[in-house]
Amino acid sequence: MSRENDTGFLAAVWHGAGDVRIERRPRRPLRNGEVRLAVSFCGICGSDLHEYANGPHAIPVGKPHRVSGETAPLVIGHEFTGVVTEAAAGVAIAVGTRVAVEPEYRCGSCEACRRGEYNLCIDMGFAGLMGSGGMSEEAIVPAYMLHPLPDAVTDRQAAVLEPAAVALHALRRGRVRAGDTVAVAGAGPIGLLIAQLARVAGARRVVVSDVSEVRLALARDLGATDIVDATDQDLAAVANGVDVAFEAVGIQSTLDAAFASVRKGGRVVLVGLCNGRVSLDGFDMVNRELELIASVGYRDIYPDLIGMIASGLFDPSRIVTRDVPLTDAVTDGLERLRKPGDDVKILINPQEKGERS
Structure with missing residues (x-):
């Protein structure tokens, strides 16, 4: 040069x-x-x-x-x-x-x-x-x-590979498999990509909540089977006990909604970056034998994503x-x-x- x-x-x-x-x-x-x-x-x-x-x-x-x-x-x-x-x-x-x-x-x-x-x-x-x-x-x-x-x-x-890598790493951390049911609290970029990739992974039901009508409409276009307007609807009531829930905002209310939406023995994946401390209901976690999983960044994800995009899957x-x-x-x-x-x-x-x- x-x-x-x-x-x-x-x-x-x-x-x-x-x-x-x-x-x-x-x-x-x-x-x-x-x-x-x-x-x-x-x-x-x-x-x-x-x-x-x-x-x-x-x-x-x-x-x-x-x-x-x-x-x-x-x-x-x-x-x-x-x-x-x-x-x-x-x-x-x-x-x-x-x-x-x-x-x-x-x-x-x-x-x-x-x-x-x-x-x-x-x-x-x-x-x-x-x-x-x-x-x-x-x-x-x-x-x-x-x-x-x-x-x-x-x-x-x-x-958009970088946020997609965050989403796919979170899905793998949550062990989402074909036939699973999934909830996503938050339809920002990461939440939308999680919803889209969950459907690619074979999830039979994907419930997405947010306060934005535009983002919820996009979630539907990307494969969400159910959308929840969090201004007047309850994610847990619609989700009705999913296998895995993803918290993709980083605030107490969406974390609470994610925990409430999973079945007994279910998994909650924390992806959103919380600003400070959050509280958990320890009795509920033990009583329902819930699993809390954190997910940060990604590793060994890009080649798989590039292949998925090149083949038209995503x-x-x-x-x-x-x-x-x-x-x-x-x-x-x-x-x-x-x-x-x-x-x-x-x-x-x-x-x-x-x-x-």
Whole structure:
């Protein structure tokens, strides 16, 4: 890549709560094991919204993350895909390869990494939160994060692989099998993807609750057999004792609803990121012999998802409701998602010129 007249690249940079700036960043040389990408799309995640609204939560401030070596200000965005434009010496990937980014950092040497459970790495983190990510014209990531894409997987589909990986890992943690019944408390991006993938896995009944009519309608389109308007309906009454319930919001009321919706001997999978402590009815858990399972990130998921998409079994891009140019990522992306509305998943397109270019 030529460095002549190098003016850097445009990126969405987190400086502090309420302070994400679209600004030009200088390029740096690649280090060992790294790859440079031209970013095709980057999704906005709920984690990005939390960091924007009242962070830092995960973004390192003052003390660099031990794997990325970075601290704020840094480029946000961990749901991204792109094209390889440069690779460090010894990295066996060709320039021009389309790739999905599995953005989990890993140290490779802790006990969890040695067990293959790299999502539980002692220094676990994500490019776009604990290090610079992909809400940008270009990005640098470790080569181990890359998954080449077949022609049958579009860039838009690949940009939603990261939340789909969260959903599929949660389904596997919950041991969902063909013929099971499932409840999903919360029809945000993760909840919708869990519902869609549960049907792909063979669940015969999927009950989804939310307060948004638009999201519930989308849940129905994605395969939910029953939808519950949580403003005036009870998930437990409709679910009537499912095998597995997924909490996909991270608040006390949806956790209570998930527990109430499962049968005796059922399983509750906690996927939503709770802000602080929640309470559980210990007597009820013991008396009904319930199982509480937590799920974080993903491991060994991307190849399976890419194969499912390529074969036509699953299309994660169906939850995308809007594409936004990078120059408008704050005003028409982060700010839009912070307010009540009908958007589910917004993709940032760094290659498109917006009103603020």
